[in-house]
Amino acid sequence: MMTPAALIKRAAPVLACIGLLAVWQVASVALKNDSFPTVIEAVRAIPDILGDKESLLNILASLRRMAIGFGVAVLVSIPLGLLMGRSRGVAAFFNPLLMVIYPVPKAALMPIIMLWLGVGDVTKTLVIFLGVSLPVIYHSFEGAKAVEEKMLWSGAAMGLSPAQRLVRIVLPAALPEILTGCRTGLVLALITMITSEMIARQSGAGNILFNALDMGQYDTVFAMIIIVGAMGIFLDALFERARARLVRWSEPQFDMPLSFS
Amino acid sequence: MKARQNGRGSNDAPHVCEGEGLSGRFLAKLVLLNVRASETRYGMTVVAARSSEWMRPVTSQEPASAIIEIDRVSQVFQTSARKDHLALSDISLTIEEGAFVSILGPSGCGKSTLLYIVGGFVSPTSGMAKIKGHAITGPGPDRGPVFQEFALFPWKTVLGNVMYGPRQQGVRTAEAEAQSRALIEMVGLKGYENFYPKELSGGMKQRVALARTLAYHPEVLLMDEPFGALDAHTRTRLQNDLLTIWERDRKTVLFVTHSVDEAVFLSDKVVMMSKSPGRIRQVIDIDLPRPRRRNELLLDPRYQKYVVDIERMFDESDEAGPVS
Incomplete structure (x- = not known):
């Protein structure tokens, strides 16, 4: 049996969503603008999109690119970030490079990448990869840098080689920070996924959205926004579950609630 | 004393009193356990497991021989102002096997650096340190550090930390x-085997750190102000327990501290260091009977004299100002 306070805490994320939708509904009714459908109109368009085989395939293609881009980025960025955090030389080489790339919007690189690699999956996946890499590298770097020297010394005294120390001490010790980077990376993957499809229109969730915009099907546009938002919430909650499980040993007792986990 | 809790899950672990002291009954159990472990492994032959080495009776000690030799070691650091700072100047010291040696001095005298050089964590600018006649070039399981900062692996439970070395x-x-x-x-x-370090108090963490280091049977324990971050009460308990463990085991200990009482209470030999540059001022043999019991020792005029004499020597050097 839950106390009323616990019940409210539990329902808070759902209440927040309902509140947002309510504001939208009131605003759209008040504005009476064609390009701003009500929540009800937008929600009604969702089954049309998800029921259509081609749209569904488009969305799945987007998710596949996102998964590959995110996965490869994480696999490359974590080792690089950890090495940078533990080796002065590696950091001195990569940090300036990353500082140049960081502020450039990855979508701005798309036209050039399209010239080289075409408008297909490779280009879009590469842009997602770039978008995800930087926060993951940065957080892995910071996490590795902060690992207590004496913890590494304790490992060295037990006979761990430098490589073993990197994998078995630096990696787990930096994991909470690394996963913070991955969480940011996941959201960025979703954003770059949509923007890449906005620029290289060929397939994908972004393609559905911007085609509908061109044709003035505003209910579909907003339905897509809801779908993308829901995907974000779902993926983030899933990730947060996994994260909390992996770094249970480091969580403070009274942590602030994150999202829907 | 508050009752100890069993099992994990409660987050008020840090408020639980420090664990109870050691008992002979327990050590007997430990021997049994080792015998049992070897029986299962080698049939009925009882083979002394390696872990019982550290509690070998004192009588079996061989005559003392040098285990660590520090030979004209100097250490120069670059300060943030890019100036050279002589942290250790021409230190020579021999430590005998089975001795409890404290390095005592004010903060900044390089005493921890000296310990790190023996540990192989820091290379000296000049000179060399040797263990059993071999030059120390890096860390190794023959020298087990225990740090003031505990340096436990926070993602491992108490048991996971202690098992890591073996x-x-x-x-x-x-x-x-x-x-x-x-x-x-x-x-x-x-009862705390499955607790994570974050769930333990400082004193408990240091107990885990000590167990973690003892678990891989180093020949020399390197203790870097291990009780410096603990409150006075916990500190006293841990000193007593360390002494109990050591007096059964007689493993060589190099113990860095800035507390005169602590050094005299624990050690066979106190190495007094002075600051800027870090030099050995004097080496004092502490000729007090063992086993030492705190309540007896504090009343012992010989103990009191050692403490007062050492404190006086430090005061004199403070008044004289740093030698430059």
Whole structure:
């Protein structure tokens, strides 16, 4: 049996969503603008999109690119970030490079990448990869840098080689920070996924959205926004579950609630 | 004393009183455990497991021989102002096997640096340190550090931390676990095996750190102000327990501290250091009977004289100002 306070805490994320939708509904009714459908109109368009085989395939293609881009980025960025955090030389080489790339919007690189690699999956996946890499590298770097020297010394005294120390001490010790980077990376993957499809229109969730915009099907546009938002919430909650499980040993007792986990 | 809790899950662990001291009954159990472990491994032959080495009776000690030799070691650091700072100047010191030696001095005298050089964590600018006649070039399991900062692996439980060294040395899981559980009991933390370090108090963390280091049987314990971050009460308890463990085991200990009482209470030999540059001022043999019991020692005029004499020597050097 839950106390009323616990019940409210539990329902808070759902209440927040309902509140947002309510504001939208009131605003759209008040504005009476064609390009701003009500929540009800937008929600009604969702089954049309998800029921259509081609749209569904488009969305799945987007998710596949996102998964590959995110996965490869994480696999490359974590080792690089950890090495940078533990080796002065590696950091001195990569940090300036990353500082140049960081502020450039990855979508701005798309036209050039399209010239080289075409408008297909490779280009879009590469842009997602770039978008995800930087926060993951940065957080892995910071996490590795902060690992207590004496913890590494304790490992060295037990006979761990430098490589073993990197994998078995630096990696787990930096994991909470690394996963913070991955969480940011996941959201960025979703954003770059949509923007890449906005620029290289060929397939994908972004393609559905911007085609509908061109044709003035505003209910579909907003339905897509809801779908993308829901995907974000779902993926983030899933990730947060996994994260909390992996770094249970480091969580403070009274942590602030994150999202829907 | 508040009742100790069993099992984990409660987050008020830090408020639990420090674990109980050591008991002979327990050590007997530990011997049994080792015998049992070897029986299962080698049939009926009883083979002394390696972990019982550290509690070998004192009588079996061979005549003292040098285990660590520090030969004209100097250490220069670059300060943030890019100036050279002479942290250690021409230190020579020999430590005999089985001795409890404290390095005592004010903060900034380089005493921890000297310990790190013996540990192989820091290379001296000039001179060299040797263990059993071999030059020290890096860390190794023959020298086990215990740091003021504990340096436990926070993603591992108490048991996981203590088992880490033996597992790394290739000891089979079941054996490593049995030995580690015994060590955890010895340092008074039975019932806390599955706690994470964040759930423990400072004193408990340092007990885990000590058990973790003892678990891989180093020949020399390197203790870097191990009780410096603890409150006075916890500190006293840990000093007593360390002494109990050491007096059964007589492993060589190099112990860095800035507390005169602590150094005299624990040591066979106190190495007094002075600051800027770090130099050995004097080496004092502490000729007090063992086993030492705190309540007896504090009343012993010989103990009091050592403390007062050493304090006076430090005061004199303070008044004289740094030698430049």
